[in-house]
Structure formats: C-alpha cells, structure tokens
Amino acid sequence: MSDTETSETVELPVTIRISGVAYLAVLLTALVAIVIAGINLVALGWVLLIPVALAYWIYRLRTVVTDDGLRVVSTLRTTDIAWSQLDGLQFPKWGPARAVRTDKSFVRLPAVGFGDLPLLSLASRGRIPDPFDGVDDLA
Numbered sequence: 001m002s003d004t005e006t007s008e009t010v011e012l013p014v015t016i017r018i019s020g021v022a023y024l025a026v027l028l029t030a031l032v033a034i035v036i037a038g039i040n041l042v043a044l045g046w047v048l049l050i051p052v053a054l055a056y057w058i059y060r061l062r063t064v065v066t067d068d069g070l071r072v073v074s075t076l077r078t079t080d081i082a083w084s085q086l087d088g089l090q091f092p093k094w095g096p097a098r099a100v101r102t103d104k105s106f107v108r109l110p111a112v113g114f115g116d117l118p119l120l121s122l123a124s125r126g127r128i129p130d131p132f133d134g135v136d137d138l139a
Contacts (some may be wrong), residue, residue: 016065
C-alpha cells in the first residue's frame with residue numbers, strides 16, 4: 001500500500017464461509033432424495049436426512065479471524081490458533097488452505113481460498129501478509 005492511501009480496517013471478528021451458492025447442491029440433493037425415498041418410504045426414508053446433513057455441514061464450516069487468532073470450525077470440532085502459534089499459511093495445489101503452526105503441524109482452513117488473502121491480511125492487522133499488496137505499483 002502506498003503512503004498516499006489510507007489504511008483500510010475491518011471490524012473483527014471476520015467470518016469466512018462457504019459461498020451461499022453451495023446451498024443449490026442441498027436443493028438438488030433434496031430433489032433426488034425425494035425421488036429415491038418415493039420408491040419405498042419405509043426402506044429408503046433415511047435418504048431424506050442427507051440434504052439436512054449437507055445443509056448443516058455447509059452452515060457449520062467457517063474460519064473466523066479474531067483479535068486473538070484464528071478460530072477454525074470444521075465438521076466435528078473447533079480449533080483455536082493464537083497468533084503466536086501461527087507460522088504461516090499453505091495453499092496446496094489440491095485441497096483446502098492450511099494454517100501451519102510453529103510446531104509444523106497443520107490445521108485445515110475451511111472456506112479459505114487464495115483470493116481471501118487480502119481480507120485475511122486486513123483482519124489479521126498485517127500478521128498474515130498480502131501477496132497482492134503492491135501489485136498495482138508494478139503495472
């Protein structure tokens with residue numbers, strides 16, 4: 001960021017979630033489940049629970065940036081990573097972004113993509129660097 005620009009800030013906590021478009025998959029899954037359950041409701045009625053579980057899963061997955069660090073809410077657990085424990089972020093070619101702790105262990109960051117780095121950088125108050133910062137200056 002150049003000296004003439006004002007520093008942007010965001011209010012914490014910042015929550016990064018899966019896009020709402022993912023709920024279209026719930027709708028399609030529900031339609032398929034209704035068709036399948038319609039064949040034999042007694043034997044296949046449990047299939048109607050799949051779209052409910054999918055919607056809950058999409059709703060639950062998120063990464064929250066707070067003053068204290070990152071809060072990672074995954075399918076079955078919530079993990080808090082203090083800023084002092086965070087060594088960096090890793091973006092594998094295939095798979096979700098990962099937070100690398102100082103002990104070199106990994107924590108998957110649901111819903112975080114490479115494009116979210118500017119927001120993460122602002123929310124972390126610079127603790128996570130923005131690789132896109134200064135790109136406009138090069139052009």
